Amino acid sequence: MTFLKTAILNKMQKEVLRQCIFKYVSDVQRKYYKTKSLTQQEYDESMGTISEIVEVLHLNDQYV
Secondary structure, three states, X not given: OOOOOOXXXXXXXXXXXXXXXXXXXXHHHHHHHHOOOOOHHHHHHHHHHHHHHHHHOOXXXXXX
């Protein structure tokens, strides 16, 4: 398998995506903690998916 060696997204695109993910995470947390409309399993799956996306796209390194 060949891996892409260049950036998939530029810095501005990463920032926009990071902000969207932040809003999505906020919504998932609200649904789980405040309205109790998500189960623990649904919450864990959503957060796991987000963690994978952040890691793959190196969004956690945005401000390093």
